[in-house]
Amino acid sequence: MAVGRLRGYLSGVRFQGVFFAMAAKVEIYTSPFCGYCARAKRLLSSKGVSFAEYDVLADPSLRPTMEARANGGTTVPQIFIDGKHVGGCDELHALDAAGRLDPLLA
16 A cells, blocks of 8 residues: 655555555634634535644644644634645635635545
């Protein structure tokens, strides 16, 4: 069994000559009552994507980690796909509009 990446964006496992794609790991830092957070989560959910959500208001100790991972970004949401920072809600929607989000999520 081999684990690898196909065409630079799909991760998966090759077993007996067949490639099985695995969904991307999506993480989103949020806070309650954040409209941009709700909008970003709605887009991800509409695509059938599961994600790990970290509420920085409920657990303020998460904020320094978020800021470090987001290159100093202090606002929510901060979104990561397979460990790569993609930005906030506007950047997520821009990726989708450009047709570049689905390949990242595959």
